[in-house]
Structure formats: C-alpha cells, structure tokens
Amino acid sequence: MNLEQYIRDIPDFPKPGVVFKDITPLLNDCDAYNYTVGQLLKLIGEQKIDKVIGVESRGFFFGMLLAQKLKAGFIPVRKPNKLPHKTLAQSYDLEYGSDAVEIHADAIHKGDKILIHDDVLATGGTAGAVCQLVKELGGEIVQCNFLMELTLLNGREKLDGHPVASLLKY
Ligand SMILES: O=P(O)(O)OC[C@H]1O[C@H](OP(=O)(O)OP(=O)(O)O)[C@H](O)[C@@H]1O
Numbered sequence: 001m002n003l004e005q006y007i008r009d010i011p012d013f014p015k016p017g018v019v020f021k022d023i024t025p026l027l028n029d030c031d032a033y034n035y036t037v038g039q040l041l042k043l044i045g046e047q048k049i050d051k052v053i054g055v056e057s058r059g060f061f062f063g064m065l066l067a068q069k070l071k072a073g074f075i076p077v078r079k080p081n082k083l084p085h086k087t088l089a090q091s092y093d094l095e096y097g098s099d100a101v102e103i104h105a106d107a108i109h110k111g112d113k114i115l116i117h118d119d120v121l122a123t124g125g126t127a128g129a130v131c132q133l134v135k136e137l138g139g140e141i142v143q144c145n146f147l148m149e150l151t152l153l154n155g156r157e158k159l160d161g162h163p164v165a166s167l168l169k170y
Pocket residue numbers: 055056057058059093094095118119120121122123124125126127155
C-alpha cells in the first residue's frame with residue numbers, strides 16, 4: 001500500500017511558507033490506518049516496550065493503537081496546563097512557533113522501556129523535549145517513532161542519538 005496517497009499537503013498552513021502534512025485522510029480509512037499500525041510495529045520489531053508516549057495531539061492516534069498491540073501502557077504528553085496531576089514540563093521551539101510539553105511525573109518508573117511516538121518529526125523540538133522528560137524521569141528510550149520525517153529540518157540531530165525510525169521521509 002502506498003501511504004503517501006493518504007497524506008495531504010496543505011500549503012501555507014498554519015502560517016505562510018509551511019507545507020502542512022495532513023494525516024486526516026489516513027485516519028479516515030480503516031485499511032490504511034490498520035496497515036500503518038502494522039508498518040509502525042515492524043519498525044519496533046521484537047524490542048520490549050513497557051510504555052508508549054503519544055505526543056498531543058496527533059501522536060495520540062497511532063500512539064494508543066501501538067500501545068494496545070505492544071501490550072504496553074500509554075502515556076499522553078500534553079501541551080501546558082492540560083494534565084491534572086503533578087507534572088514535569090519542558091519548553092521547545094517549533095517549525096512555526098514555540099511551546100512546551102508536560103508529562104505526569106508519576107507516569108514513568110525508573111528503567112521503564114519507552115517508545116516515543118508522534119506523527120511528524122520536523123525540527124525535532126517537540127520530540128527532543130519529550131526525550132528530556134523521559135530522561136529526567138529515569139525512563140529508557142527504546143525508539144523515537146514517527147509516521148513521517150521532514151528530513152531537510154534535521155530533527156534527528158535534536159534527539160541525543162536515540163534510535164529514530166519513520167515510515168515516510170520527505
Ligand atoms: O519536530 P517539531 O518541529 O517539533 O514538529 C513536530 C510537531 O509538530 C506537530 O504538532 P503541533 O504542535 O502542530 O500540534 P498538534 O499535533 O496538536 O497539531 C506534530 O504533530 C509534532 O508534534
């Protein structure tokens with residue numbers, strides 16, 4: 001299956017000059033998203049995963065599906081002031097702006113094997129901040145896993161040498 005046909009380019013969204021990669025056609029097709037889950041699982045292989053982190057908001061869709069298949073827990077990493085319990089926060093720069101991410105401080109136990117999932121690796125600011133949160137809580141990052149990678153933005157460089165895998169490269 002050619003997954004690229006389910007990802008739509010939206011020029012100048014959300015700001016002029018940005019070509020937004022829209023995954024809603026992929027989410028809208030059961031065969032396509034099931035196939036995608038299978039392909040993402042192949043990237044992980046036989047590696048043991050205790051918890052999958054999905055990054056708000058588009059990382060939630062496949063993050064939760066992956067967690068179920070991997071028989072792992074799911075941890076939402078959210079934008080500021082959304083999580084109700086005690087949190088740890090990390091700020092970062094975006095391709096189009098800046099923001100911060102938060103995690104519940106009790107979500108990871110020392111030594112937990114963590115898969116970080118998001119839809120897009122762009123500048124790496126978001127995923128880099130998530131790596132920092134996992135490190136501070138004593139988790140072990142097994143893989144940073146993405147549907148797609150915008151290679152010209154060199155996001156991998158922000159991920160501290162952790163293994164990175166993506167299904168599509170643009
Ligand atoms: O590698 P980076 O440059 O950090 O960019 C990647 C991040 O940007 C997008 O999220 P966005 O902040 O647009 O939020 P959303 O998922 O809620 O739409 C995307 O889903 C990643 O989380």
